Amino acid sequence: MPDATGLELIAQELRDAAGEGTVLDTLFFRGRGTLEIDPACIRAVLGRLRAHGYGFLASVHGVDYYPQEPRLGVVYELLDMARVDRLTVKLRVSLDAPQVESVTADWPTADHQEREVYDMFGVVFTGHHDLRRILMPEDYEGHPQRRDFPIGGEPVIFTYNEHDDTF
Amino acid sequence: MKREPIVDADALRVRGLNARQLLRGGDLEGPNPSAHLEGADFERHVEESVMTTTLEKAVAWARSNSFFPATFGLACCAIEMMSIVAARVDVARFGFEAFRASPRQADLLILSGRVSIKMAPIVRRIYDQMLEPKWAISMGACCSSMGVFNNYALVPADKFMPIDVHVPGCPPRPEALMHGVLKLRKMVQDDPDLGWRERYDALGTEEVVAVVGHQDSAASAVDAEDLDHHTQDTAGA
Amino acid sequence: MTTPSEYRQREQSITLAPVEQQLAGHGDEQARGATQELLTLNFGPHHPATHGVLRLIVTLQGEVVRDVKPIIGYVHTGIEKTAEDKAYWKVIPVIERMDYLSYYFNAMAYCGAVETLVEVEVPKRAQYLRVIHLELNRIMSHLVWLGTSALDLGAISMFWYCFREREKILDLFEMSSGQRMHTRYFQIGGVIEDIPRGFARKLNGFLAEMPSRVDQYGALLNRNEIVLQRLRGTCPLDADTLLALGVTGPLLRAAGNPWDLRKADPYCSYDDFDFKIPVGTQGDNYDRYACRLAEMYESVKIVQQALDGLPEGPHITEDRKVALPPRHELATSMEALIHHFKLVTEGMRVPPGEVYFPIESPRGELGCFVRSDGSSKPARVHMRDPSFVNLQATAPMVRGAYIADMIATLAMLDPILGGIDR
Numbered sequence: 001m002p003d004a005t006g007l008e009l010i011a012q013e014l015r016d017a018a019g020e021g022t023v024l025d026t027l028f029f030r031g032r033g034t035l036e037i038d039p040a041c042i043r044a045v046l047g048r049l050r051a052h053g054y055g056f057l058a059s060v061h062g063v064d065y066y067p068q069e070p071r072l073g074v075v076y077e078l079l080d081m082a083r084v085d086r087l088t089v090k091l092r093v094s095l096d097a098p099q100v101e102s103v104t105a106d107w108p109t110a111d112h113q114e115r116e117v118y119d120m121f122g123v124v125f126t127g128h129h130d131l132r133r134i135l136m137p138e139d140y141e142g143h144p145q146r147r148d149f150p151i152g153g154e155p156v157i158f159t160y161n162e163h164d165d166t167f
Numbered sequence: 168m169k170r171e172p173i174v175d176a177d178a179l180r181v182r183g184l185n186a187r188q189l190l191r192g193g194d195l196e197g198p199n200p201s202a203h204l205e206g207a208d209f210e211r212h213v214e215e216s217v218m219t220t221t222l223e224k225a226v227a228w229a230r231s232n233s234f235f236p237a238t239f240g241l242a243c244c245a246i247e248m249m250s251i252v253a254a255r256v257d258v259a260r261f262g263f264e265a266f267r268a269s270p271r272q273a274d275l276l277i278l279s280g281r282v283s284i285k286m287a288p289i290v291r292r293i294y295d296q297m298l299e300p301k302w303a304i305s306m307g308a309c310c311s312s313m314g315v316f317n318n319y320a321l322v323p324a325d326k327f328m329p330i331d332v333h334v335p336g337c338p339p340r341p342e343a344l345m346h347g348v349l350k351l352r353k354m355v356q357d358d359p360d361l362g363w364r365e366r367y368d369a370l371g372t373e374e375v376v377a378v379v380g381h382q383d384s385a386a387s388a389v390d391a392e393d394l395d396h397h398t399q400d401t402a403g404a
Numbered sequence: 405m406t407t408p409s410e411y412r413q414r415e416q417s418i419t420l421a422p423v424e425q426q427l428a429g430h431g432d433e434q435a436r437g438a439t440q441e442l443l444t445l446n447f448g449p450h451h452p453a454t455h456g457v458l459r460l461i462v463t464l465q466g467e468v469v470r471d472v473k474p475i476i477g478y479v480h481t482g483i484e485k486t487a488e489d490k491a492y493w494k495v496i497p498v499i500e501r502m503d504y505l506s507y508y509f510n511a512m513a514y515c516g517a518v519e520t521l522v523e524v525e526v527p528k529r530a531q532y533l534r535v536i537h538l539e540l541n542r543i544m545s546h547l548v549w550l551g552t553s554a555l556d557l558g559a560i561s562m563f564w565y566c567f568r569e570r571e572k573i574l575d576l577f578e579m580s581s582g583q584r585m586h587t588r589y590f591q592i593g594g595v596i597e598d599i600p601r602g603f604a605r606k607l608n609g610f611l612a613e614m615p616s617r618v619d620q621y622g623a624l625l626n627r628n629e630i631v632l633q634r635l636r637g638t639c640p641l642d643a644d645t646l647l648a649l650g651v652t653g654p655l656l657r658a659a660g661n662p663w664d665l666r667k668a669d670p671y672c673s674y675d676d677f678d679f680k681i682p683v684g685t686q687g688d689n690y691d692r693y694a695c696r697l698a699e700m701y702e703s704v705k706i707v708q709q710a711l712d713g714l715p716e717g718p719h720i721t722e723d724r725k726v727a728l729p730p731r732h733e734l735a736t737s738m739e740a741l742i743h744h745f746k747l748v749t750e751g752m753r754v755p756p757g758e759v760y761f762p763i764e765s766p767r768g769e770l771g772c773f774v775r776s777d778g779s780s781k782p783a784r785v786h787m788r789d790p791s792f793v794n795l796q797a798t799a800p801m802v803r804g805a806y807i808a809d810m811i812a813t814l815a816m817l818d819p820i821l822g823g824i825d826r
Binding site for chain 2: 448449450451452456457477478479480481482483485486489497498501504505548551552563564567568570571584585586821822825
């Protein structure tokens with residue numbers, strides 16, 4: 001894991017190379033570094049980090065930060081196998097503009113994972129060759145893992161409510 | 168009739184003669200032990216006393232001892248279902264080891280695992296493709312009720328298909344599943360008409376596949392009461 | 405290699421290379437102008453050879469696979485959503501049922517993530533107990549894989565041999581936790597209970613005979629003619645493509661890259677043990693099979709070392725805000741009673757933050773992402789499942805191979821649909 005100073009150096013380098021607004025925030029928590037970046041530059045940032053040595057994209061997943069705005073987050077976990085280093089790259093988009101550029105062209109592993117983030121949260125990955133639902137049925141409406149989506153399920157029938165007409 | 172151990176050849180001969188008496192309609196303890204029946208009385212007597220099982224009960228016995236389960240493993244319960252095929256809890260002891268991959272050849276659907284909303288229509292289609300008579304065991308808590316996960320993604324199996332036996336557990340031990348299968352076996356043996364159509368009030372919904380070349384017009388006009396017997400006999404053959 | 409016998413030479417006249425369709429040159433007037441079309445076949449979710457409810461749309465040219473598209477989601481259970489609804493320690497039984505063959509690994513990834521968030525230290529004895537159960541689970545997962553894969557190839561008796569050993573391992577699990585599968589043995593801060601008397605003896609007996617059993621499996625399959633022809637040289641994929649696809653675990657190690665999180669980034673006292681990482685050379689199906697078989701030997705070694713070096717100490721952390729106090733304390737200590745009450749009704753409070761905890765499961769890198777917002781329920785739990793990512797490698801592997809090779813490759817891929825669909 002890059003330590004706190006190493007993280008700041010990487011962030012500074014990214015800012016120098018791609019503009020001041022690239023890296024919005026850095027966070028060093030429990031020994032791991034996180035970079036929060038501007039959603040528009042995700043491909044460029046990942047490309048630069050790959051040049052740094054972080055050549056393995058371990059995971060792409062979504063988070064819903066409801067009720068904080070911007071609500072939908074996408075987290076990319078990077079791994080440098082040579083130095084055994086992990087780095088997290090995070091971006092947040094709001095519900096009205098949930099477009100994020102797909103990184104599948106550079107990182108083929110993101111294919112199914114971006115489809116899952118689209119399915120569960122509704123983040124639209126522009127440039128993805130086949131963005132459709134992967135876990136839910138194709139015609140399902142709604143994005144289940146958003147925080148305001150009801151958990152659903154069947155009511156549990158006990159003896160006190162088994163004769164109710166609500167079932 | 169009491170079973171007594173055979174002590175000598177004379178006892179064996181006496182027993183054989185007694186059996187012949189019984190077959191002929193004589194009552195060993197009655198007033199006329201050597202009476203024998205003729206003709207239609209004899210036929211009826213044989214049917215009632217020697218063939219003490221009716222044809223349906225014999226068929227039910229055969230069916231219950233030769234379930235062909237369909238290979239239908241969905242999730243974790245499938246691993247425990249594989250365990251009953253394995254050597255420790257051996258389902259082959261009872262004759263159920265022939266797991267058929269094609270639903271057309273299977274008659275027992277062991278629904279093992281969680282049924283998601285994407286999978287439910289497929290399970291229903293597989294169940295429909297099975298031929299009558301067919302039974303279903305819902306193995307595990309997830310398909311019997313919602314199990315550990317009470318959420319948007321699952322469907323309890325009772326909502327879309329009739330289930331005969333529910334086996335609780337998460338996952339049920341192989342011995343528990345075996346107990347469920349044996350319960351189903353007993354159900355089928357004891358009461359062959361306890362099919363799901365009776366329980367779910369679906370009598371009269373059977374489809375009879377017309378037999379090509381059948382000359383007898385009377386036989387083709389079947390009514391609802393006879394349908395069960397017809398379908399059971401033709402489909403079970 | 406010595407010159408093959410005449411029989412073998414005759415055999416070698418049959419090449420196994422995929423055949424390019426050549427309809428012209430048959431001499432038949434009709435055939436010369438004939439067109440061919442690709443057949444799209446549906447390997448439905450209900451299929452005896454897909455491991456679980458996996459649906460594949462396979463495009464075939466004759467018997468050669470031109471493309472394969474997996475369709476998943478048939479056992480999607482909403483585990484991650486359910487986990488957001490439950491207290492932290494109640495998530496453990498839910499999250500265990502994800503990758504349903506390696507349930508200890510699911511629990512380990514999640515507990516590791518929460519322990520990192522809470523910053524609680526797991527006692528050494530608990531770590532060793534965790535390693536014992538994790539490696540036993542790895543052996544058990546590989547046994548089920550071997551049994552069902554050999555079943556797919558046609559070596560049906562392997563199924564019974566592997567499940568015979570699996571029953572012994574499940575007996576051990578039942579001894580330590582009371583359940584065969586989904587034991588909820590791992591808790592946040594350690595393990596729920598110490599191992600009972602007799603566990604060490606039974607485990608030693610199992611470990612003494614397990615290597616000879618793996619030798620038996622090898623003797624049956626390693627130089628079997630059919631296994632060699634079906635697995636040797638079929639569907640290879642090089643390590644760089646695998647890395648680009650995000651594949652880890654035995655698939656990557658079979659291709660030559662010795663990446664294993666137990667050695668590279670040790671967690672849970674794995675650096676105390678001495679074991680090797682089996683690595684393949686060609687990256688074909690046979691190497692994947694051989695890697696997993698060799699891993700079983702290594703896991704036996706790890707368990708033996710862990711059992712021999714098992715330190716004394718508590719089996720769960722002493723921090724009462726995280727772990728339930730032992731029952732006998734409830735009668736005497738007021739604080740213990742209050743802690744017990746708070747933990748059972750509300751659950752523990754976890755400081756806000758996000759953490760990603762990766763471990764090495766039998767299928768690859770299993771990572772757990774937990775986001776906490778400071779309350780007693782997690783705000784997001786995501787499992788980075790290895791099978792979900794490894795499934796993307798199916799298409800590159802089987803393009804150009806026969807359909808029978810595709811079945812063998814699916815078997816060697818070891819997908820677990822519970823983890824793929826979650």
